[in-house]
Amino acid sequence: MTYKVGIPQGLLFYDYYPLWKEFLNELGTEVILSKKTNKTILDQGVSNCVDEACLPVKVFHGHVCDLKDKVDYLFIPKFVSIYKKEFICPKFLGLPEMVKNTIEDLPPIIDIEINLRKSNLNLLKAVIKTGQYFTSNLSKIAMAYNKALKHYERYLDLINQGIVPIEAVKMYNLSLKRNKSFNQNNLNIMILGHSYNLYDEHISMNLIKKLQSQDINVLTPEMIDTDQINQHSSRLPKRMFWSFGRKIIGSAFSAIEEKSIHGIIYVSSFGCGIDSILIDLVERKARENSIPFTLLTLDEHTGEAGVNTRVEAFIDMIRWRGKDESNISTHG
Numbered sequence: 001m002t003y004k005v006g007i008p009q010g011l012l013f014y015d016y017y018p019l020w021k022e023f024l025n026e027l028g029t030e031v032i033l034s035k036k037t038n039k040t041i042l043d044q045g046v047s048n049c050v051d052e053a054c055l056p057v058k059v060f061h062g063h064v065c066d067l068k069d070k071v072d073y074l075f076i077p078k079f080v081s082i083y084k085k086e087f088i089c090p091k092f093l094g095l096p097e098m099v100k101n102t103i104e105d106l107p108p109i110i111d112i113e114i115n116l117r118k119s120n121l122n123l124l125k126a127v128i129k130t131g132q133y134f135t136s137n138l139s140k141i142a143m144a145y146n147k148a149l150k151h152y153e154r155y156l157d158l159i160n161q162g163i164v165p166i167e168a169v170k171m172y173n174l175s176l177k178r179n180k181s182f183n184q185n186n187l188n189i190m191i192l193g194h195s196y197n198l199y200d201e202h203i204s205m206n207l208i209k210k211l212q213s214q215d216i217n218v219l220t221p222e223m224i225d226t227d228q229i230n231q232h233s234s235r236l237p238k239r240m241f242w243s244f245g246r247k248i249i250g251s252a253f254s255a256i257e258e259k260s261i262h263g264i265i266y267v268s269s270f271g272c273g274i275d276s277i278l279i280d281l282v283e284r285k286a287r288e289n290s291i292p293f294t295l296l297t298l299d300e301h302t303g304e305a306g307v308n309t310r311v312e313a314f315i316d317m318i319r320w321r322g323k324d325e326s327n328i329s330t331h332g
């Protein structure tokens with residue numbers, strides 16, 4: 001029997017999908033994805049999640065609703081920590097429990113714990129535990145995971161070449177390598193925020209594509225070299241122990257100090273505690289270096305027309321500033 005395993009297209013989807021998909025496929029299962037986020041998924045998420053949750057967590061619940069009647073298992077790992085001595089947002093830790101307690105008639109959930117705070121050994125345990133849902137053969141599990149890692153490395157390579165994860169996720173298993181260097185004549189705009197806000201086209205209202213269609217080079221945290229991120233984030237007076245925070249701060253500071261960008265758009269979810277700290281740090285650094293900065297705060301009530309107007313005004317301001325109005329405020 002081929003088991004169907006559902007992976008919701010939400011939260012850490014763009015961070016790890018190629019790894020989990022190939023691993024589960026190698027174990028002989030069929031991976032089923034929820035649909036891309038749309039209004040129905042958003043509405044289902046909002047009505048099946050606690051009001052206090054942030055937008056991406058609500059959207060994730062909508063993806064679970066979309067999948068639950070189509071699969072034998074749902075894959076919802078319990079992420080505690082993804083780097084040594086660091087944590088990620090506690091919402092990830094409680095995610096499987098939240099889903100179980102708010103959505104009825106769910107299939108069994110593969111809710112293995114990923115906790116690399118003390119050592120990477122825990123990842124091995126998580127891999128074995130996931131594999132054991134489908135086979136007792138440990139060498140089959142190890143081989144499946146090693147093959148999946150190779151696909152995942154190709155995915156990360158594509159992103160390092162300047163391909164945004166929305167595109168890279170479609171390309172990684174085609175063994176095609178596209179060398180996409182930025183057009184030197186275009187504006188370079190950095191979009192900051194969590195991967196699940198930036199790359200979900202419904203949540204971000206297609207921000208990346210809209211900018212690219214105006215011949216703007218888009219840079220995101222995932223496209224910045226890890227060493228650069230670590231080097232720049234380590235200069236903070238206090239250690240950033242949130243992994244997402246370290247990545248966002250390190251990538252922003254790196255791009256700002258290298259003067260490789262013309263502006264920053266920060267995409268945040270309403271009520272996100274981590275973002276409230278990051279936004280302040282990035283905005284100060286941008287202001288010190290005369291890099292225009294603007295913030296888009298999103299929730300389920302945000303209208304696309306308002307977002308478009310803000311973004312258009314911001315881009316126009318940067319273009320005017322570049323041409324002949326160098327005294328225009330850098331604070332969008």
Ligand code: SF4
Pocket residue numbers: 054055056057089090091092194244269271272273274275
């Ligand atoms: S980091 Fe912020 S946006 Fe992400 S899950 Fe936590 S509260 Fe939500």
